[in-house]
Ligand code: FPP
């Protein structure tokens with residue numbers, strides 16, 4: 001460390017000692033933002049009053065530290081309650097969940113969209129998937145969309161199997177995933193041609209155990225997660241179809257080589273990248289952990305392929321201070337969608353710790369901080385509703401859905417039944433079906449700072465949708481095979 005940096009660190013530590021001293025004394029008050037506010041009613045939590053807020057000395061400013069500062073400054077007034085954006089507050093001084101407005105916003109994403117959305121044409125299945133998924137977290141019934149959805153996705157299915165983003169587009173893992181889960185939410189899975197889907201998935205399974213996103217397309221962990229969603233939802237045979245290129249390389253089943261492939265994605269930081277050697281990113285942590293959790297019981301399979309303590313450390317480090325939400329990767333900015341990608345991965349990691357430790361590790365991450373970020377910073381004020389990445393961003397379906405799913409991860413508790421079977425009679429992988437949800441106790445609600453009306457529904461930790469829907473498809477197609 002250079003002498004100058006050394007001095008800066010010394011100064012920082014002295015400053016820290018001073019702050020701790022000041023915050024203990026009656027008069028004076030700690031020199032953190034918002035310290036002038038009356039705190040006797042709603043005392044500020046410690047992560048908002050710590051010296052880490054002063055970690056950006058001007059003389060060492062960089063583009064990244066400037067970006068951090070900008071986000072901190074746009075969030076702090078909301079986090080501290082200096083600017084509540086005219087939102088009605090609950091008895092803990094946090095804005096209420098804007099249930100009605102978010103519901104209206106999500107419905108609006110399912111209608112006609114403004115012209116710029118043409119750029120998202122190939123991502124159309126994502127758009128309706130997010131709309132449905134967000135609505136169901138808020139307890140809304142989406143069956144009213146059943147007929148419209150069926151007619152929308154019918155031309156997206158290709159004769160050779162799988163779904164493209166629109167009529168005439170090549171089949172793609174993400175489009176297929178979003179179409180299949182959307183159909184599941186409106187009880188429309190009969191629409192899917194399971195036989196051709198099986199054949200198509202066989203073509204994207206690779207000799208190294210991974211999956212491509214489409215034929216000849218890029219290979220990354222999204223492909224494997226989406227494929228296993230389809231395999232388990234539709235109860236497709238685990239055996240590879242004869243035409244699969246992976247079969248020619250000696251693999252026999254869709255899960256052959258996959259654990260080893262996933263192991264190769266964990267990085268020196270402890271997080272998980274999209275492909276071997278890639279930077280660790282929250283979205284891929286979820287996909288890798290979710291994929292493993294569909295193949296076998298998390299307590300068995302996750303520790304086999306993932307260094308769980310290294311992952312834990314990395315996940316914990318992505319929760320940003322003072323905002324309290326998650327960033328997707330090291331040295332990047334808080335963004336509400338990672339409330340799901342990382343917030344939602346905690347249940348899977350806790351289940352990996354085994355039967356006893358699932359519950360005892362309940363406080364392994366700061367749920368209060370995430371709830372505060374989401375309620376104060378991620379909710380769009382005014383008539384529009386919806387949720388946003390951060391205060392300076394506009395709300396959209398993607399952030400609304402994953403911010404709500406993150407709220408659910410923070411509020412509810414998810415339990416994996418380590419005694420439940422991981423295979424059905426037809427040979428289907430059933431470990432993804434062994435989860436249950438638990439609502440927060442009054443004590444937990446008080447700790448989180450939420451009232452009854454701020455609670456959101458259970459979001460399945462693997463399938464990211466209502467438990468009721470998962471329960472329905474878990475017994476569908478149970479005969480297996482492709483007979484009539
Ligand atoms: C980087 O964006 C974000 C990614 C590379 C992750 C994208 C993947 C997902 C959201 C998961 C998709 C889910 C399925 C089921 C296929 P950025 O560089 O704009 O953001 P950052 O600065 O926050 O990293």
Ligand code: K
Nearest residue numbers: 328334335389
């Ligand atoms: K981002």
Ligand code: ZN
Nearest residue numbers: 335336337389
């Ligand atoms: Zn985001």
